[in-house]
Amino acid sequence: MLATNLPEAYDIFAVAQRTRSSATALLFEMDRDQAIELLLLHSCAHPDFNHPKWESGFIGMLRPFGGELIEDNYHEVVACIGCLAGELQSEAPVDKRIVSSLWGICHTARAWGVEEDGMLRRNRLISDEQVRTLDEWVDAISYATTTLLDGEDLDSALAQYRQQQGAS
Numbered sequence: 001m002l003a004t005n006l007p008e009a010y011d012i013f014a015v016a017q018r019t020r021s022s023a024t025a026l027l028f029e030m031d032r033d034q035a036i037e038l039l040l041l042h043s044c045a046h047p048d049f050n051h052p053k054w055e056s057g058f059i060g061m062l063r064p065f066g067g068e069l070i071e072d073n074y075h076e077v078v079a080c081i082g083c084l085a086g087e088l089q090s091e092a093p094v095d096k097r098i099v100s101s102l103w104g105i106c107h108t109a110r111a112w113g114v115e116e117d118g119m120l121r122r123n124r125l126i127s128d129e130q131v132r133t134l135d136e137w138v139d140a141i142s143y144a145t146t147t148l149l150d151g152e153d154l155d156s157a158l159a160q161y162r163q164q165q166g167a168s
Contacts, residue, residue: 035083039101042077043108058105062112065125074137077105078161081144085157088148099145106142109134136164 030038040046042058054060058073081088084098113120113134120126126134140160147157 030079030083032084032087035080036095036097036101038076039080039105040097042073042080043101043104045097045101045104059108059112062109062120065113065120067125069130069133069137074141077102077141078144078158081141081148082154082158085148085154088145089151089153091151094149102141102145106138106145109138114138140164 037046038053041051041053042060044054044057044059046054048054056070056073058070058077061068061070061073081102087094087098110118112118113126114131115121121131143160144157148154
């Protein structure tokens, strides 16, 4: 059963936006169930397709594409990765929903928005700058995921994300 207290996570991200805090700094405020539910929404794999985040999340923002990449989605996905880092690093089997959501986000975003023959580029709906941004986001998400699955620490996994944010 999916968590029912997800709105608390949204409030956390609203505070982060107002205070210009990094979403990764807030990962300790999110529990495992909230992180999984949020990843399912961002990947459009959540069973509640009427949920607003289903349409405005990481993949939802791309179809239909409204002309704007929603940066908060990127930070939320990274915060989920941070929250779930221990599970991703573990030698124990990882919850399939986590891996499926993360790879689904990366694969679909690349296929739709980064690849030359993807629907957004083919139809000239996304600018070159937006393609670069989306590609950087997907690279950082896939790097963090792969690094954690390889058993590396969270600090190493988020190096690319922090570099993009101008932090060391």
